[in-house]
Amino acid sequence: MKLIIFGATGQTGQELVKQAIAHGHTVTAFVRNPDKLELTDGKLQVIEGDVLNQEAVNQAMQGQEAVLTALGTESLSYSGFLERSLLRIVNAMKVNGVDRIGYVASAGVDQELPGAQGLLAQQILKNPLKDHRQAIELLKQADVAYTVARPLRLMNGPLTGLYRQTDNGVPEQAKQINRADVAHFLLEAIEQGEHVRSSVGLAE
Incomplete structure (x- = not known):
């Protein structure tokens, strides 16, 4: 499968790239700074560009079969970056006839974190969560x-394959998950056509 990955230089994004290549996919990494991408492989094409540049995203999307995005924000302030990025990505998908996308958000985006600690985390992360929420709403409306x-x-441990998942809330009595397992979940969902039009909570 031909996959394009946005946010490929981040820690979760690099896991997506590494595992996608290991699964035999042809990968295009659309990145702002290629120097931050540590991986090289014959199945990997790196395109330098700005995700807010619609024409650049349109061109990179040509010939792709599915999209993975691990874009994030760099501060706790609200920027609207994720929503604006997803608008360009979805527009490019429509132009190029690409229908499938996997999106890394965060627990709390549905205000689903339980207990006092959950409420505190949702308050601290309210701006990034708002941006994710708006981006996800855009995905829903885009059909x-x-x-x-x-x-x-998110932790930096190895792939375990032992994570738990739920369509409602988050797994019980859970605190964390390795980035490698998040990448594994999304790749399997794309490859097997699972969890379509779903939002899935993940944890160890």
């Missing part, structure tokens, strides 16, 4: 085959 991952606190 594309999306899968949203809502992971709990």
Whole structure:
């Protein structure tokens, strides 16, 4: 499968790239700074560009079969960056006839974190969560085959394949998940056509 990955230089994005290549996919990494992408492979094409540049995203989307995005924000302030980015990505999908997308969001985007700690986390992260929420709403309105991952606190451990998932809220008595497992979940969803138009909570 031909996959284009946005946010490929981030820690979760690099896991997506690495695992997609290992699964035999042809990968295009659309990045702002290619120097931050540590991976090289014959199945990997790196395109330098700005995700807010519609024409650049349109061109990069040509010939792709599915999209993965692990874009994030760099501060706790509200920027609207994720919504604006997803607008360009969805527009490019429509222009190029691409229907499938996997999106890495965050637990809390549905205000689903339980207890006092959950409420505190949702308050601290209210601006990034708002941006994710608006981007996800855009995906829903665009009528594309999306899968949203809502992971709990992201860790840098190895792929375990032992994570739990739920369509409602987050897995019980859970605190974290490895980025490698989040990448594994989204790739499997894309490959197997699962969790279409679903938002899935993930944790160990």
